[in-house]
Amino acid sequence: xxxxxxxxxxxxxxxxxxxxxxxxxxxxxxxxxxxxxxxxxxxxxxxxxxxxxxxxxxxxxxxxxxxxxxxxxxxxxxxxxxxxxxxxxxxxxxxxxxxxxxxxxxxxxxxxxxxxxxxxxxxxxxxxxxxxxxxxxxxxxxxxxxxxxxxxxxxxxxxxxxxxxxxxxxxxxxxxxxxxxxxxxxxxxxxxxxxxxxxxxxxxxxxxxxxxxxxxxxxxxxxxxxxxxxxxxxxxxxxxxxxxxxxxxxxxxxxxxxxxxxxxxxxxxxxxxxxxxxxxxxxxxxxxxxxxxxxxxxxxxxxxxxxx
Numbered sequence: 001x002x003x004x005x006x007x008x009x010x011x012x013x014x015x016x017x018x019x020x021x022x023x024x025x026x027x028x029x030x031x032x033x034x035x036x037x038x039x040x041x042x043x044x045x046x047x048x049x050x051x052x053x054x055x056x057x058x059x060x061x062x063x064x065x066x067x068x069x070x071x072x073x074x075x076x077x078x079x080x081x082x083x084x085x086x087x088x089x090x091x092x093x094x095x096x097x098x099x100x101x102x103x104x105x106x107x108x109x110x111x112x113x114x115x116x117x118x119x120x121x122x123x124x125x126x127x128x129x130x131x132x133x134x135x136x137x138x139x140x141x142x143x144x145x146x147x148x149x150x151x152x153x154x155x156x157x158x159x160x161x162x163x164x165x166x167x168x169x170x171x172x173x174x175x176x177x178x179x180x181x182x183x184x185x186x187x188x189x190x191x192x193x194x195x196x197x198x199x200x201x202x203x204x205x206x207x208x209x210x211x212x213x214x215x216x217x218x219x220x221x222x223x224x225x226x227x228x229x230x231x232x233x234x235x236x237x238x239x240x241x242x243x244x245x246x247x248x249x250x251x252x253x254x255x256x257x258x259x260x261x262x263x264x265x266x267x268x269x270x271x272x273x274x275x276x277x278x279x280x281x282x283x284x285x286x287x288x289x290x291x292x293x294x295x296x297x298x299x300x301x302x303x304x305x306x307x308x
Contacts, residue, residue, distance in 0.1 A: 013075045014040040014163045014195045016061070021070035023056055023219075030056050031219045034070070038164070038195045038212075043186060045210030045227075046199040047303060053219040054199045055092065058166050061197075062089055074164070085113070088162030090153050092169045098142035102133060105141060106155050113160035120159075127155045130188075132181050146173045154182055158189060165189060167198040171205050183209050207299035217307040231296040234305060237270045238295045241279070245287040253279060267295065 016038040023031040031053045038044045048054050059065040061072055063084050072079045096105055103124055110120035128137060131151040136144060141152060150173050157165060165186075171179050186209075190196050200206050206213070213230055215223040223230060238259070241247060247266035250258050255271040256279060270276040276294075283289050297305075 014193055015075055016079075016164050016195050016197070017073040017076075018057070018061070019071050019073065021057065021060060021072070022068045023053075023060065023065065024068055029219060031060075034216070034219070034221055036214050036221055036224050038197045040193050040195045041190050042196070042211035043190055043209055044195075044197045044212040044214065045206035046197055046214050046216065047201075047203065047206055047299075048199075048216035049307070052216045054216055055168060057216070058089075058168055058197070058199070061166055062087060086163045088157040088160065088165045090157040090167045090170055092172070094149055094153055096141045096149070096152060096156060099140055101138050101140055102128060102144070102152055103137035105152070106159050109156050110159045115160070123161075124155070124159055127159055127185075128152070130181075130185050131155055132178070147175060147178050150174055151178065151182065154185070158185070161192075162189075163194055165194050165196045165198075167196070169200055170198050171200055171202055179205060203298075203300045203303060213299070215303055215306050222306040223302065227299075230302055234302045235294060235296050237272060237276065239268055239270060239276050239279070239292065240295050241266045241268070241283055241292050242290040243283050243287055244290070247283075249282075249286070250279065253282070264290075 018037070019035050021031050021034040022029070034053070034057060046054055056065060060067055063079075063081070074083045100108070103121070106124035106128060107120045110124055111117065115123060125137065128134060131154060133148060133151055133155070136148060141149060144152065150170070154167070154170055157167065170182060170186075174182060186196060186198070207227070210227055212226050213224065214221060225233070241250070243264040245264055247261060247264050250256055250261070250266050250268055255275040257269040258266060259269060260267040268279070270279065280289070280292050283292065
């Protein structure tokens, strides 16, 4: 047996890694050398336009599709059928039985994953209640609103406490309150060490929730990394100044281009950090400065930049 120092930690056992994934349909290459990792305990956002290859990538991770080249690893070894039994998956299209009652459906899925009857019922009830469906347990799936059907679909993916969770558009059709509820459940799963990959076209939601980010376009990874690192990497020399006095003097400062201005508020581009520091010193000399900070781009801005 290898020494303990060489054994993977409990968290490392959930590390999902893609290496050089390539997939073609006939002459059309839909994925080209796609490589990234999904870390335990973190929410990884997976974004890209229609046809970028996100769903194909997810299906390869799940073993539904085979790769032409490359491999998927879990904890440093090629993922196996047994490993995938520990995965949870929520497809973009709803796949629950419409005539079944909500609790009955989720209990059934828990039993398929080896839960005993009592444990399955307890786990399903707890999870559905956390997702805001506690009063709808005896309703049929088809009687639920589309948003509540989405919550039930998420419960189906989570009921067996998966170590890896793959979610295709989990926030589609949810109102802002429901987004917060679902986000809280996913964050709790991540806190227990699950590796979570979720796709979404709602870039504002992804930006708010993700720890890490992968941007896919044309079947290739255009950007990946932590949310903070990507925002820093794509930041320009743009700054926001809020001061007590009138900030109109910025319009005549060398090396400064004012983007927005009103009273003591100004948003401006500087031709370098030295110019920005000079502006700050001048602002302090002119009066009280409430705040002065670089402005990082939004995820939507980064997305547009890297896919061009």
